[in-house]
Amino acid sequence: MAIARQRRFWTLALIPALTLATLAAGLPSWALGALVAVQAALLWSALRDALALGARSEPRxxxxxxxxxxxxxxxxxxxxxxxxxxxxxxxxxxxxxxxxxxxxxxxxxxxxxxxxxxxxxxxxxxxxxxxxxxxxxxxxxxxxxxxxxxxxxxxxxxxxxxxxxxxxxxxxxxxxxxxxxxxxxxxxxxxxxxxxxxxxxxxxxxxxxxxxxxxxxxYSVVDFPSTMTGDRVASLRRALENGEIRAYFQPQIEASTGAVSGLEALARWQHPQNGLISPGEFLPQIEAAGLSPRLAERMLREALTALKELDAQGLQVPQVSVNLSAEELRNPRLADEIGWELDRHDLAPERLTVEILETVVARGEDDIAVRTIARLSAMGCGIDLDDFGTGHASIANIRRFAVGRIKIDRSFVTNMHADPDQQRMVAAILSMAAQLDLGTLAEGVEHPEEQVKLAQMGCGHLQGFAIARPMPASDLPGWLRAHLAALEQGEPWVENAEDARQAAGPHKP
Structure with missing residues (x-):
């Protein structure tokens, strides 16, 4: 459009030359006057267009x-x-x-x-x-x-x-x-x-x-500490004590076979008036209120109880994983407390996996956390490095923290079936893990085609909405039986892809 207007303007600029040529040809004065009037009208139109074009060409x-x-x-x-x-x-x-x-x-x-x-x-x-x-x-x-x-x-x-x-x-x-x-x-x-x-x-x-x-x-919670009210802290404490905040469980499967390889325990708040509250809303407040250890204790007990109850029903799930924050890992008694809970539930340490954020590993100077994780690993507990690729953990610190498996962050997984750049990133992570003899689990799998692509690339385990949404412990037996039946019939087990995409969102903060 702009080029066309420019050509029109420069074409009109030739009219004076044409006028002189007409004058030299000896046309009558009325013809010359008409030509001048047409020229003026056309020039005004071109000038108006140029001004309008300039007005619409806003600065960046x-x-x-x-x-x-x-x-x-x-x-x-x-x-x-x-x-x-x-x-x-x-x-x-x-x-x-x-x-x-x-x-x-x-x-x-x-x-x-x-x-x-x-x-x-x-x-x-x-x-x-x-x-x-x-x-x-x-x-x-x-x-x-x-x-x-x-x-x-x-x-x-x-x-x-x-x-x-x-x-x-x-x-x-x-x-x-x-x-x-x-x-x-x-x-x-x-x-x-x-x-x-x-x-x-x-x-x-x-x-x-x-x-x-x-x-x-x-802006950080260190420089701008939370202004939690006493009423809010009391509300969070009550929710933990009466079971409003409890564990939901998201299944994990082997990529090559589809067999269930574990469960991840995720905190959810079922508020009596407000319904299910997003963990992104209440978990930061739990941390600010100093209630993280209390939450970790509840999640651990509910996770081990769920595993024990599944065993009693003949539904064997190899292990359950719980998330531990940097604050919890700095508790020098944490390994002993976890050991007591395992004994109380009569479960081998191999049935429990502890997930730690990559940001914790990246700050490798925390010797108390290092010792705690080393003790848990020596006991036989699995150590998963969560959200891998977002925290810049060094290979040396991955080894120092006795990590056995890395969880590929969902930002690398989403849409990877259609994005060659995503595929190259995941391939590089899988190659590194293989060289370091680390297991792999891709989280945030929300599309059946992502599931297929990850299996083809050699990822060990998968987790996400395309496989199952987080669910209360009471729903686990039904889901596990249906999943096992589908595998025995040779059917792929994925939830409706469109439902998975609509429900997609952060599984945990």
Whole structure:
């Protein structure tokens, strides 16, 4: 469209030459006047089109700039994670803004902000968004991408600071603006104080301004501890004691045979008034209230009880796995307590697997956690490394923590049947695991074709909605019998693929 308009404009520009040629040919004056009138009308039409085209060619900053709601919509949609990772929020604040506003006056200060907005847009990708903050700055939503970790955020923040700090002439004076930036990578950390990610980033930016100029600050539960009320803590404690918060179980299968190889115990809150509450809402509050050890104790007992009851019904499940946080692993008595529970339920240690996050292994300096895990491994318990690929654990620490199996994070699994890049990532993880003699389990399998592809690639075990959703212990016997019957008849056992996709979401935080 723009090219066509340009050609039309330049074609019309030849009309004066044609007019001169007509004049030289000796046409009557009325014909010449008519030609001039037509030329004027056509030139005005072309000029109007050119002006309209220019008005619609917005600067890049206008294309990325939204209102606050637009930025929050992106963060809310992707904050807890997608197949490509998790989104992040930044708050960019102009250092010494009150003084600059007084010095420049309203008009020039507005021009400064407009220029900074254009520079900010040039620092972001087309899919990222930003908005103006009520304070002197901008809120930024970085769309989810793999590898958007602390290092990636710092690189983006430094790029923004470099671009926005370039000299800027205003009213004959050269300004050297600088900005301080706060950022939030964890929506769960923000939830602890009832904030959204952008509000958390603004709180971090406020702290950065006080450290300024050109400072960076992150929002974390360490720097901004939770403001849990006594009533909320009491509510969580009651839910743990009366069984509202209890274990649900998600089956795991062998990829090559379809046989059930284990169960994972996952915390769920069945609230009497609000129904099933997402673990992403209550688990951060459990941690902030100091109730994580109490939750771990309940999950362990319910997991071992479920395994024992299945044994009594002749439904053999090789093992059950429970998740333990870094705080729980720092309990020097944890291995003894787990040993007592195994004895009380008359179960061999091999029937229990402990799942630890890769972020725990990445922080390999925690000697108490190392000793605890080493004792559990020596007892015979399995050690699974959860969410592999998201925490940058070194191979040395994987060995140091006696890891026996890695769980491939769902961000690598989702849509891998149709994405060659995803397949190459999974193939690299499987190759590394084979070289280190580690078992493998892919989590977040939500499509039957993902299940088939992973089995073809040599992944050992599978877990996800395409196989089974988490279920209460009372539903396990029925599911196990139906699954066994399907295997005996040679039928593949997957739930309806469309149902699996609609129900897909984080299985656990």
């Amino acid at each position: 900053g206008h294309a990325l700039m939204r209102d606050r709601k637009g930025v929050l919509d992106l963060l809310n949609a992707q904050g807890l994670g997608t197949a490509q990772g998790a989104a992040a929020a930044l708050a960019v604040r102009l250092d010494d803004a009150p003084r600059l506003a007084r010095q420049l006056g309203a008009t020039s200060f507005a021009a400064l902000r407009d220029t900074l907005a254009e520079r900010l847009a040039l620092s972001l990708r087309d899919q990222d968004l930003f908005c103006a903050l009520e304070t002197d700055g901008f809120g930024v939503a970085l769309q989810a991408q793999r590898g958007l970790d602390l290092g990636g955020i710092l690189a983006v923040a430094q790029r923004i600071q470099s671009r926005l700090s370039a000299p800027l002439p205003i009213n004959g004076v050269t300004l050297w603006p600088s900005v301080s930036i706060g950022f939030c990578l964890s929506p769960r950390a923000a939830m602890l104080n009832g904030l959204d990610m952008l509000q958390a980033a603004e709180a971090a930016a406020e702290r950065a301004l006080r450290s300024g100029p050109g400072a960076l600050n992150s």
